Amino acid sequence: MPPVTSFSRATLTLLVGSALAQALPLLLGPWIARLYTPAEYGQFSLVWTVAGNLAVVGCARYEFALALQTDDRRAAALLALCLRVLLAVTAVAVLAGAVWRVWAGLSVAAALPLAVLALAASQALAQWAARAGRFAALAWARVVQWGGGALAQVGFGLMQAGPWGLVGGAALAAGGAALLQARPAPAGGWRGLLAPQPLRELAHQHRDFPLLNTPHAFAGALQDTLAIALLAAWLGEPAAGVWALALRYLKAPASLVGGALSQALYPQLARATQPGEALALVRRTLALLTLIAVPLGIGIALAGPWLFETFFGVQWRAAGLLAQALSPYIALHFVAAPLSVVTMAWGLQAWSLKLALVGQLLFVGGLAAGLWLGGLVGAGWGVSAATACYFGYFFGGLLRRAPSRESLP
Numbered sequence: 001m002p003p004v005t006s007f008s009r010a011t012l013t014l015l016v017g018s019a020l021a022q023a024l025p026l027l028l029g030p031w032i033a034r035l036y037t038p039a040e041y042g043q044f045s046l047v048w049t050v051a052g053n054l055a056v057v058g059c060a061r062y063e064f065a066l067a068l069q070t071d072d073r074r075a076a077a078l079l080a081l082c083l084r085v086l087l088a089v090t091a092v093a094v095l096a097g098a099v100w101r102v103w104a105g106l107s108v109a110a111a112l113p114l115a116v117l118a119l120a121a122s123q124a125l126a127q128w129a130a131r132a133g134r135f136a137a138l139a140w141a142r143v144v145q146w147g148g149g150a151l152a153q154v155g156f157g158l159m160q161a162g163p164w165g166l167v168g169g170a171a172l173a174a175g176g177a178a179l180l181q182a183r184p185a186p187a188g189g190w191r192g193l194l195a196p197q198p199l200r201e202l203a204h205q206h207r208d209f210p211l212l213n214t215p216h217a218f219a220g221a222l223q224d225t226l227a228i229a230l231l232a233a234w235l236g237e238p239a240a241g242v243w244a245l246a247l248r249y250l251k252a253p254a255s256l257v258g259g260a261l262s263q264a265l266y267p268q269l270a271r272a273t274q275p276g277e278a279l280a281l282v283r284r285t286l287a288l289l290t291l292i293a294v295p296l297g298i299g300i301a302l303a304g305p306w307l308f309e310t311f312f313g314v315q316w317r318a319a320g321l322l323a324q325a326l327s328p329y330i331a332l333h334f335v336a337a338p339l340s341v342v343t344m345a346w347g348l349q350a351w352s353l354k355l356a357l358v359g360q361l362l363f364v365g366g367l368a369a370g371l372w373l374g375g376l377v378g379a380g381w382g383v384s385a386a387t388a389c390y391f392g393y394f395f396g397g398l399l400r401r402a403p404s405r406e407s408l409p
Helices: 007-035 038-055 062-069 070-104 106-133 137-157 163-180 198-205 208-235 237-250 252-271 275-314 314-345 349-400
Strands: none
Touching: 007 237, 007 252, 007 275, 038 062, 038 070, 038 163, 038 208, 038 237, 062 070, 062 106, 062 208, 062 252, 070 106, 070 198, 070 237, 106 137, 106 163, 106 252, 137 252, 198 349, 208 349, 237 252, 237 275, 237 314, 237 349, 252 275, 252 314, 275 314, 275 349, 314 349
16 A cells, blocks of 8 residues: 655655756756757657657556555556556557658667657656655656756767767666666566566556547647647758757746646545545645746746847747747646646546547647748747637636546545
């Protein structure tokens, strides 16, 4: 039975870890931007977004059922199921990387399976560590994955490794984060995960995760993949690199605060026994995120071009202009991202999937329309305009669908 950790303590621990993790990429970002060209960053972004798209469903989302499993042996069996799915997805990534390399002539695509394996393992073991209440390990894993990734990219950049340095640095750091989160050992030990065992009943019990949450997560990640691919096809790899770098740093606050909140919020919601308790927790989280998001969005809108040109160099000024256009979207995304775990805890995955598909269509449609009307900056305004109504409906719908007493554990 996993230990119970207070929501505030868990959030604070993860927040401190995230702050340390984000400090290095933010400090090293200007150096990284000068070591790699926008075109190299564009190639890295193409491979990394596809890897992220596959990794987000690398365990068919069964890892998110770990928090719902109170028995340690059944939790270990569920982790064994995650491992089997991950190996199958990695095999698909090997084939996809080889085809991509031959078809498009993108040599760095050969690193796709390594990136998928490292990212998916880190995501799955993060849920394993969270279930065990090992929030300090989660915090240090964030430092290794984000801060260590930036350091590795600088090192490879000094060796003029090109896009291979960007992909390799990020993948090695994700693998290191996975190792940090690989405790406690599951019942039966790590080797026991590979032993033959009956997993069909567990897979059926948590079937909502692969059937409903997997398409949802894949569609969400596909949004970024399509955006990068569309920009590369329409404006070229440098524009794709500008988009990727801008979003990487614009979404850093959401990764910092939102990631910490969501990993602490999910176990608390899963254990809530009263509807009022669960709803109050979500309302407090929504209010806190909004309080931070409003000044964040205003700051990006006012200072975006100056910040990017000053810290990253004149070749990245376009990222600052794009940041202005994306500022409404960034503020809304900052609030919405941590609340995605609420739909899993409340059994709203079918509703969330339908809504998410509409959101993805709005995002890609807004981006394409903006590209056609106003190029790169137009794409940013198109995304902001298209997603504003979606986020508003999501927040309202979430609060109206609080669980009843009978639906809670």
